[in-house]
Amino acid sequence: MMKSRLNKFRSRRSEEAAETTTFSAAPVEWEMRPGGMLVQKRSDNCGPAAAAAAVAPPNLRIRVAHGAARYQIQVNSQSTFGELKKLVAAETGLQPGEQRLIFRGKERENGDYLDTCGVKDRSKVNLIEDPQSKERRLVEMRRNEKIQAVHQLIEGVTTEVDRLAEQITTLTEMLMGQAVKLENIPAAAFVGDACAATKSLQGKRIQKCVETLDTLKVSNAKHKVPPVVTPEWETFDPSPSANRWELFD
Numbered sequence: 001m002m003k004s005r006l007n008k009f010r011s012r013r014s015e016e017a018a019e020t021t022t023f024s025a026a027p028v029e030w031e032m033r034p035g036g037m038l039v040q041k042r043s044d045n046c047g048p049a050a051a052a053a054a055v056a057p058p059n060l061r062i063r064v065a066h067g068a069a070r071y072q073i074q075v076n077s078q079s080t081f082g083e084l085k086k087l088v089a090a091e092t093g094l095q096p097g098e099q100r101l102i103f104r105g106k107e108r109e110n111g112d113y114l115d116t117c118g119v120k121d122r123s124k125v126n127l128i129e130d131p132q133s134k135e136r137r138l139v140e141m142r143r144n145e146k147i148q149a150v151h152q153l154i155e156g157v158t159t160e161v162d163r164l165a166e167q168i169t170t171l172t173e174m175l176m177g178q179a180v181k182l183e184n185i186p187a188a189a190f191v192g193d194a195c196a197a198t199k200s201l202q203g204k205r206i207q208k209c210v211e212t213l214d215t216l217k218v219s220n221a222k223h224k225v226p227p228v229v230t231p232e233w234e235t236f237d238p239s240p241s242a243n244r245w246e247l248f249d
Contacts, residue, residue: 060119064088066127075114082110088127098133102126165220172213179206 057078064071071091075084081103085096101108103117103125119125182203 057115058121060114060121060123062114062119063122063124064091064127065124066092066094077115077119079114080110081108081112081114081117084114084125085110092127094127094129095133098130098137100128100130102128161220165217168213168217168220172210172217175206175210175213179203179210182206 057076059074060077062073062075062084064073069092071088073084073087073091075087081101082096085099085101088094088099088101089096096110103119103123108117182199185199
């Protein structure tokens with residue numbers, strides 16, 4: 001009897017040892033964190049306690065220097081320099097493609113992580129504008145200045161033409177008044193044929209001037225230039241997902 005119990009105890013210990021060996025031999029899955037750290041992959045069936053124990057990465061206050069200007073950007077420690085550029089763009093107005101971020105004397109790429117590069121709270125990052133983007137901006141500004149100068153000259157001529165066009169109506173009214181005045185002059189027989197001929201000639205002259213002014217008014221209404229609106233120019237960087245065209249025979 002004692003020997004039978006001892007055999008059962010040994011058999012149970014052997015099964016427990018086999019289960020322990022099987023559990024230990026199970027493969028371990030690993031995952032790469034954003035900061036570049038290799039850790040054991042967490043199981044999907046983690047309980048609430050394990051989820052509550054997870055600690056969120058801290059936020060950093062980055063001091064960004066752009067010339068004489070200083071900015072303070074708050075960003076996650078596991079963010080990339082590309083994500084930092086988006087936050088800097090909201091403060092400075094420089095698009096991410098126009099920025100170059102220098103940290104510890106080296107330009108950082110968009111895919112570099114802040115924590116892996118050694119960025120800490122209150123770290124200083126220098127911001128400079130990309131030389132090519134700056135040159136394009138200057139060329140665009142000079143082009144806009146020339147366009148605006150031409151528009152101002154055209155607006156000056158347009159204003160003067162409008163002023164003269166308004167005088168056409170005034171001249172027409174003045175000529176019509178002279179026509180009425182000429183019509184009221186009596187054409188008695190004693191004035192002679194010379195005065196009657198002169199009156200008729202002036203009447204025809206006034207009529208011709210009025211017709212000429214009416215023609216000018218109609219022509220001016222047809223060819224009146226709409227007001228010139230100075231456009232606000234904005235530059236865009238070419239999209240990285242631009243269409244690639246393929247030729248077919």
